[in-house]
Amino acid sequence: MTNIPEKHHFENAYKEKAPWDIPGPQPALVQAADQITGSILDVGCGTGENALFFADRGNEVTGIDYLDEPIKRAKQKAADRGLLVKFLLLDSLTLKEVPQRFDNVIDSGLFHVFSDDDRKKYVEGLGSVLTPGGRLFMMCFSDEEPAGPGPRRVSKSELQAAFADGWQIEAITPARFQVVPEFKDMFSEGSPKAWFVVVRRV
Numbered sequence: 214m215t216n217i218p219e220k221h222h223f224e225n226a227y228k229e230k231a232p233w234d235i236p237g238p239q240p241a242l243v244q245a246a247d248q249i250t251g252s253i254l255d256v257g258c259g260t261g262e263n264a265l266f267f268a269d270r271g272n273e274v275t276g277i278d279y280l281d282e283p284i285k286r287a288k289q290k291a292a293d294r295g296l297l298v299k300f301l302l303l304d305s306l307t308l309k310e311v312p313q314r315f316d317n318v319i320d321s322g323l324f325h326v327f328s329d330d331d332r333k334k335y336v337e338g339l340g341s342v343l344t345p346g347g348r349l350f351m352m353c354f355s356d357e358e359p360a361g362p363g364p365r366r367v368s369k370s371e372l373q374a375a376f377a378d379g380w381q382i383e384a385i386t387p388a389r390f391q392v393v394p395e396f397k398d399m400f401s402e403g404s405p406k407a408w409f410v411v412v413r414r415v
Contacts (some may be wrong), residue, residue, distance in 0.1 A: 219326075220279070227282045231365075232396040234283075236261060238266035239321050240339075241352055241388040241409045246270060248411070249350060251316030254342055256305045257323030261287030261298065267319075268296045275313070276301040306331055307399040308338025315342055320351040322390065325364040336375050343414040351410040352388060362399045367408065376412050383411040 226232070242249075242263055251272070255264040258276030260283045268274045268291070276298055278284050287300045305323060318339055327335055339349055356366040369385055376382055378392070388409035397403035 223280055224282070227280065230393060230395065231388070232392045232399075233322050233392050235262065235393055238263045238286050239352060240391055241407070242319060242321060242350065243377050245409070245411075246348055246396040248348075249317050249319070253317045253319060254311075254313075255319050255321075256308070256339075257320060258287060258300065259283045259321075261290050261300060263319055263321055264298050264300070265290055265294060265296055268298045269294070269393060275301065276313070277278070277301045277305060279304040291369070306338065308335070309341045311342050313342070314344045314347075316344055316347050318343060318347070318349045318351075320349065320353075322354075322364075324351055325353040332375055334336050336380075340379055342412055343370040346413060348383070349410070349414070350410045351412070352390065353409050353410070354390075355387065355406040355408045359389070359401055363405060369408070372408065372410055379415060381413045381415050383413055385410050 249267065253267050253272050253274045255274060255276040258264050258278050261276050264274045264276035276287060279302065284300050284302050291298045291300065343349065353367045354364050356368040357377060358366055372385055373382060386409050388407045389404040390407045392405065
């Protein structure tokens with residue numbers, strides 16, 4: 214599982230403190246929670262906070278990540294909190310191999326790490342794991358965030374192009390990623406600008 218760029222970078226981040234590994238779900242997903250009913254696949258789930266939040270709400274949740282360390286931590290959190298979540302070590306570029314279908318997919322900070330070619334493969338995989346009419350709820354870095362640390366910035370036009378075939382974009386709205394306090398000064402006004410995207414599989 215080596216398709217995502219700079220795997221060593223992400224592995225090293227978890228050895229110390231990863232900027233995105235906040236002690237709770239991303240606020241934008243919390244705000245959208247009432248829209249997210251049924252089964253959920255959390256792609257690039259990290260240490261599981263978003264998945265665990267939805268499991269606590271009663272959703273059936275599966276979380277996947279291609280790094281062993283965050284999956285181990287996510288499983289431990291689920292055990293400690295008495296929550297039932299299936300956490301799997303799996304590359305998000307191999308979603309077509311997943312036999313289960315889901316009502317929703319959540320992506321908090323994965324889409325923006327892919328190259329153009331891998332982005333196409335990823336979107337195709339998303340289409341294969343969503344039920345007809347299922348929706349993707351996604352946060353990615355926005356091109357309104359100034360150049361600097363962090364992943365590549367994504368424009369609205371790039372999002373529209375990525376989901377032009379077989380998808381209906383319901384919303385692209387400005388949002389903010391919450392990051393751990395030590396990293397706030399790296400980004401604009403202390404919190405990186407993002408797009409919160411809702412896309413329906415047609």
